[in-house]
Amino acid sequence: MRVSQTNLAGDLLLNLEKQGAGPLHERVKRxxxxxxxxxxxxxxxxxxxxxxxxxxxxxxxxxxxxxxGQLVAEGYLEARSGSATRVRWSNAPDTDVxxxxxxxxxxxxxxxxxxxxxLRAFPRxxxxxxxxAQVTQAEFTELGYxxxxxxxxxxxxxxxxxxxxxxxxxxxxxxxVCTSVTDGVRRMCHILxxxxxxxxxxxxxxxxxxxxxIHAAGLEPVPIRMDHGGLRIxxxxxxxxxxxxxxxPAHQFPLGxxxxxxxxxxxxxxxxxxxxxxxxxxxxxxxxxxxxxxxxVQGMDPSRVVLFKSLSKTLSPALGIGWxxxxxxxxxxxxxxxQVVAQxxxxxQLAFAALLESGTYDRHLRACRQRYRQRRDTLVQALAxxxxxxxxxxxxxxxxxxxxxxxxxxxxxxxxxxxxRSLRVADLAAYHATxxxxxxxxxxxxxxxxxxxxxxxxxxxxxxxxxSS
Amino acid sequence: MRVSQTNLAGDLLLNLEKQGAGPLHERVKRxxxxxxxxxxxxxxxxxxxxxxxxxxxxxxxxxxxxxxGQLVAEGYLEARSGSATRVRWSNAPDTDVxxxxxxxxxxxxxxxxxxxxxLRAFPRxxxxxxxxAQVTQAEFTELGYxxxxxxxxxxxxxxxxxxxxxxxxxxxxxxxVCTSVTDGVRRMCHILxxxxxxxxxxxxxxxxxxxxxIHAAGLEPVPIRMDHGGLRIxxxxxxxxxxxxxxxPAHQFPLGxxxxxxxxxxxxxxxxxxxxxxxxxxxxxxxxxxxxxxxxVQGMDPSRVVLFKSLSKTLSPALGIGWxxxxxxxxxxxxxxxQVVAQxxxxxQLAFAALLESGTYDRHLRACRQRYRQRRDTLVQALAxxxxxxxxxxxxxxxxxxxxxxxxxxxxxxxxxxxxRSLRVADLAAYHATxxxxxxxxxxxxxxxxxxxxxxxxxxxxxxxxxSS
Numbered sequence: 018m019r020v021s022q023t024n025l026a027g028d029l030l031l032n033l034e035k036q037g038a039g040p041l042h043e044r045v046k047r048x049x050x051x052x053x054x055x056x057x058x059x060x061x062x063x064x065x066x067x068x069x070x071x072x073x074x075x076x077x078x079x080x081x082x083x084x085x086g087q088l089v090a091e092g093y094l095e096a097r098s099g100s101a102t103r104v105r106w107s108n109a110p111d112t113d114v115x116x117x118x119x120x121x122x123x124x125x126x127x128x129x130x131x132x133x134x135x136l137r138a139f140p141r142x143x144x145x146x147x148x149x150a151q152v153t154q155a156e157f158t159e160l161g162y163x164x165x166x167x168x169x170x171x172x173x174x175x176x177x178x179x180x181x182x183x184x185x186x187x188x189x190x191x192x193x194v195c196t197s198v199t200d201g202v203r204r205m206c207h208i209l210x211x212x213x214x215x216x217x218x219x220x221x222x223x224x225x226x227x228x229x230x231i232h233a234a235g236l237e238p239v240p241i242r243m244d245h246g247g248l249r250i251x252x253x254x255x256x257x258x259x260x261x262x263x264x265x266p267a268h269q270f271p272l273g274x275x276x277x278x279x280x281x282x283x284x285x286x287x288x289x290x291x292x293x294x295x296x297x298x299x300x301x302x303x304x305x306x307x308x309x310x311x312x313x314v315q316g317m318d319p320s321r322v323v324l325f326k327s328l329s330k331t332l333s334p335a336l337g338i339g340w341x342x343x344x345x346x347x348x349x350x351x352x353x354x355x356q357v358v359a360q361x362x363x364x365x366q367l368a369f370a371a372l373l374e375s376g377t378y379d380r381h382l383r384a385c386r387q388r389y390r391q392r393r394d395t396l397v398q399a400l401a402x403x404x405x406x407x408x409x410x411x412x413x414x415x416x417x418x419x420x421x422x423x424x425x426x427x428x429x430x431x432x433x434x435x436x437x438r439s440l441r442v443a444d445l446a447a448y449h450a451t452x453x454x455x456x457x458x459x460x461x462x463x464x465x466x467x468x469x470x471x472x473x474x475x476x477x478x479x480x481x482x483x484x485s486s
Numbered sequence: 487m488r489v490s491q492t493n494l495a496g497d498l499l500l501n502l503e504k505q506g507a508g509p510l511h512e513r514v515k516r517x518x519x520x521x522x523x524x525x526x527x528x529x530x531x532x533x534x535x536x537x538x539x540x541x542x543x544x545x546x547x548x549x550x551x552x553x554x555g556q557l558v559a560e561g562y563l564e565a566r567s568g569s570a571t572r573v574r575w576s577n578a579p580d581t582d583v584x585x586x587x588x589x590x591x592x593x594x595x596x597x598x599x600x601x602x603x604x605l606r607a608f609p610r611x612x613x614x615x616x617x618x619a620q621v622t623q624a625e626f627t628e629l630g631y632x633x634x635x636x637x638x639x640x641x642x643x644x645x646x647x648x649x650x651x652x653x654x655x656x657x658x659x660x661x662x663v664c665t666s667v668t669d670g671v672r673r674m675c676h677i678l679x680x681x682x683x684x685x686x687x688x689x690x691x692x693x694x695x696x697x698x699x700i701h702a703a704g705l706e707p708v709p710i711r712m713d714h715g716g717l718r719i720x721x722x723x724x725x726x727x728x729x730x731x732x733x734x735p736a737h738q739f740p741l742g743x744x745x746x747x748x749x750x751x752x753x754x755x756x757x758x759x760x761x762x763x764x765x766x767x768x769x770x771x772x773x774x775x776x777x778x779x780x781x782x783v784q785g786m787d788p789s790r791v792v793l794f795k796s797l798s799k800t801l802s803p804a805l806g807i808g809w810x811x812x813x814x815x816x817x818x819x820x821x822x823x824x825q826v827v828a829q830x831x832x833x834x835q836l837a838f839a840a841l842l843e844s845g846t847y848d849r850h851l852r853a854c855r856q857r858y859r860q861r862r863d864t865l866v867q868a869l870a871x872x873x874x875x876x877x878x879x880x881x882x883x884x885x886x887x888x889x890x891x892x893x894x895x896x897x898x899x900x901x902x903x904x905x906x907r908s909l910r911v912a913d914l915a916a917y918h919a920t921x922x923x924x925x926x927x928x929x930x931x932x933x934x935x936x937x938x939x940x941x942x943x944x945x946x947x948x949x950x951x952x953x954s955s
Contacts, residue, residue, distance in 0.1 A: 124627055136629040144833070145618035152610045160605040160802040161934075181508075184519065184560065196828035203827060281561035282574060309512075312560045316519070333629040335832035358672060359665035359828040363804035364613070465630075 026073030086429030127474035131462030167194025184312025206234035218262035222448035247276035260293035267302035273411015416464035495542030600931030636663025653781025675703035687731035716745035729762035736771035742880015885933035
């Protein structure tokens with residue numbers, strides 16, 4: 018049955034219950050997305066004003082504007098300033114399952130959403146050269162099923178590289194090649210669950226996709242608070258029974274904090290005290306701008322830390338290459354669990370190994386670091402020019418920063434208004450598992466924005482903010 | 487040996503050289519970190535003033551303060567203002583963990599085990615050419631996260647190819663790119679479980695790995711008997727409550743049977759009668775030697791059949807590319823379930839799409855079919871010569887056949903004796919979930935055996951059998 022504007026609320030109410038647990042705005046979003054996807058709400062339909070729908074659903078107006086805003090960001094809805102919100106798209110894939118960059122919504126002209134490196138800088142020729150050399154030289158037996166844990170040549174080069182660049186202490190045997198940080202965390206969660214661990218502390222706010230992976234593996238994600246020094250170890254220690262935590266000490270997502278030195282030690286003290294484990298997400302650690310990257314926590318206690326990393330933030334997420342460094346006692350299970358579904362192509366593993374061996378990967382990282390630092394500086398300057406006094410944080414490293422907004426600004430409306438200007442930005446609130454109202458800001462990723470568009474993107478952002486105040 | 491403040495410089499000097507290339511302060515940092523980690527410098531040790539250590543090492547004071555500073559940031563050292571820098575942290579390495587062996591079984595000289603195509607025939611140059619062309623031409627946005635379900639260009643070409651070559655009826659939208667048949671079956675099992683299905687009928691004997699995948703997804707694999715006409719539909723129909731079955735109608739593994747036409751219809755009747763689903767494993771269907779390949783059952787009722795297929799038996803399992811063709815009602819879940827862990831690299835997806843589009847893949851398959859038919863004929867002849875009268879079956883298609891052995895022969899002993907002669911063969915009993923004593927034979931795969939070694943391999947096989955009677 019088609020749903021018109023007048024009976025939309027009824028359709029949503031019917032479906033809200035089926036959307037499981039979670040914050041109301043999430044459930045409203047999912048119910049509305051479902052109605053659009055399943056064709057009950059047609060493309061072009063004008064949605065009721067948020068105030069009216071909120072009244073019909075008996076929820077806060079905030080929940081509705083938030084749901085609308087996220088669906089605008091996902092490309093299902095369009096919001097033109099000064100006119101109503103309409104259904105734009107009926108067949109966009111689910112974005113709940115990926116970092117914001119995984120979206121399939123029509124490409125925005127200006128991409129200030131976090132999650133992608135500079136895809137324009139992918140070393141295409143070097144990749145093609147490496148593939149050709151490796152596929153030509155490989156033993157024919159190397160074209161059979163990939164060895165458990167990945168090709169040993171890559172694992173050896175990764176162990177060496179990680180020791181040199183990230184202070185990681187391991188051997189080739191204990192490096193497991195997988196397809197992504199998500200894949201590694203998922204495998205590890207199944208191992209932990211088999212050992213009787215039932216919950217994993219998660220940074221709040223944090224990367225939504227990993228919370229989902231933890232949940233899907235049958236473990237409970239427990240939000241642990243953050244502050245300017247990073248993960249609050251006191252909050253972690255205040256959760257009796259908790260024995261595992263997932264954290265990104267080098268550069269947290271989305272807050273951009275770097276875990277302060279005394280907490281690095283305290284984190285490991287905690288892990289030893291509870292006979293627990295630290296899952297270290299090292300996703301964009303290479304990009305530290307003001308001094309040398311801080312080494313991985315893993316190196317301080319390789320028996321208590323499992324490190325996860327991929328090429329998604331350094332080369333391209335299209336390659337699907339990642340790795341896990343785990344204590345030896347878990348290596349075999351990481352290789353052989355029922356949960357191992359896929360490995361990267363052996364040819365691609367060997368091609369990446371060749372880039373590591375020749376120093377090409379190091380040179381690529383150095384060039385990226387310089388480019389990103391410059392772009393960060395330009396972005397910070399542009400924000401200071403266009404939005405004087407707006408607080409910016411998380412800029413010491415990585416590919417994104419946080420722009421705080423005044424409490425009077427509706428962040429979801431800003432995201433929607435930006436989308437209407439073909440500018441993608443992310444609402445900080447989207448990364449909260451619990452109460453998101455405390456968070457009031459945007460996450461701006463500068464990895465994948467062309468330098469040439471940066472000034473214009475920030476002007477559009479200013480317009481979107483001014484229109485939503 | 488423990489290092490005190492006074493002989494720290496000596497220890498560092500000894501180890502500086504081992505820290506590879508890079509700036510001196512980096513090497514100082516690594517050498518000092520190593521000394522701390524390896525317990526040569528104890529927690530609490532007061533480090534020499536930077537000026538003094540710089541003099542002892544013959545380097546700039548800056549290099550030392552930089553090294554100290556970084557190790558403070560990493561939590562190894564602590565520096566309180568107005569007092570000396572101390573070691574704060576060391577690490578007690580695990581000593582009592584068993585090392586999983588990284589060794590793999592030494593490659594056999596003669597590989598008559600089933601499961602591999604001819605890896606020597608992998609079209610290396612064409613693959614390298616396709617990767618180069620695709621990585622060069624790709625839009626930079628295609629180097630972002632792969633679209634859910636796979637790249638649409640590949641899905642379109644697969645839909646066309648499958649229609650043409652396998653009688654599959656589908657559209658690009660309902661083709662899902664995944665990493666393997668195993669990956670596809672696993673995703674599908676999770677969907678079925680969410681719909682209340684609790685068990686999946688499995689051919690007995692059958693491919694062990696898929697039974698494991700079904701079990702790991704929380705479903706019960708129910709053995710269904712086979713005979714010379716393929717899966718016994720009467721046995722299937724005799725299991726009340728069963729609503730899903732996994733079968734390989736084109737060429738069963740390991741028995742090599744082809745599902746007879748009347749059972750194809752009966753299979754679909756069964757599925758409709760129980761409101762159920764057929765999971766069609768089409769793993770090596772391209773290789774039918776005596777007439778045109780039988781079309782996939784999927785084409786007879788696309789609403790009741792999910793088809794699984796990969797490149798593992800046609801190009802190489804090292805690539806990790808597979809696909810699922812499902813009824814539209816499941817497509818979205820196949821793309822988006824929590825169980826989606828990985829997709830093949832987008833570059834590789836595009837490279838394979840190019841091979842499909844140019845006809846290279848079809849030509850490769852034709853050449854393989856001819857090569858395998860010839861090899862099958864040679865193997866059958868060699869077996870008839872060396873083991874006259876030994877019953878052989880399952881030769882109409884695929885990459886393996888069954889050699890029955892007399893009841894007096896111990897098949898496990900034959901496999902072991904063959905291994906001692908550097909000949910790999912598989913025991914048919916290994917693929918039975920239930921009573922394996924009825925099975926008395928070997929599964930001989932001829933996909934990955936060099937023609938030149940075939941006669942000698944069969945002589946070794948005869949020796950192994952004679953020694954085990």
